Amino acid sequence: xxxxxxxxxxxxxxxxxxxxxxxxxxxxxxxxxxxxxxxxxxxxxxxxxxxxxxxxxxxxxxxxxxxxxxxxxxxxxxxxxxxxxxxxxxxxxxxxxxxxxxxxxxxxxxxxxxxxxxxxxxxxxxxxxxxxxxxxxxxxxxxxxxxxxxxxxxxxxxxxxxxxxxxxxxxxxxxxxxxxxxxxxxxxxxxxxxxxxxx
Numbered sequence: 001x002x003x004x005x006x007x008x009x010x011x012x013x014x015x016x017x018x019x020x021x022x023x024x025x026x027x028x029x030x031x032x033x034x035x036x037x038x039x040x041x042x043x044x045x046x047x048x049x050x051x052x053x054x055x056x057x058x059x060x061x062x063x064x065x066x067x068x069x070x071x072x073x074x075x076x077x078x079x080x081x082x083x084x085x086x087x088x089x090x091x092x093x094x095x096x097x098x099x100x101x102x103x104x105x106x107x108x109x110x111x112x113x114x115x116x117x118x119x120x121x122x123x124x125x126x127x128x129x130x131x132x133x134x135x136x137x138x139x140x141x142x143x144x145x146x147x148x149x150x151x152x153x154x155x156x157x158x159x160x161x162x163x164x165x166x167x168x169x170x171x172x173x174x175x176x177x178x179x180x181x182x183x184x185x186x187x188x189x190x191x192x193x194x195x196x197x198x199x
Contacts, residue, residue, distance in 0.1 A: 030058075030061060030062060030065055033057070033058050033061055034058065036054075037050065037051075037054045037055065037058050040054060041054075111123045
């Protein structure tokens, strides 16, 4: 009996040693395990006989691989869902910031004058148009004023000339009047003298 147990132990140790050697030589991928299982199977009447332990190990490997792939897929899907949420939130933030930026740009480009909002370009156009119109009005008024000043000087000169002529005429008329008054007085004196003589 001891020999029998010893034989079983030796065969178990040998099979463990062989399986350990197989595990060091085999490809751990599913394809490698499948090829090893086919290589270790025996043919009987054109059919391959599979070792149930190897087939179970292969099935467990396939299940483990599928479970790992499913877990990876689930993790990836959760990650994608989280990233989509983040993208949605970031897109909403970008929209909010874009609208705030557009509002800021509108406010920066807007000038309020007398309570009426104008864009800077419209405001500049209006202001420069007013400046040009006022400059033209100023030039017109200046030219008109210069002409009026010249006309006033001319009229003043004429007035001065007429005034001088009038003063000269007045002086002459006064002198003439005095001369005539003297002559009249002389004639009266002569007439009185003649009357007093009795002529």
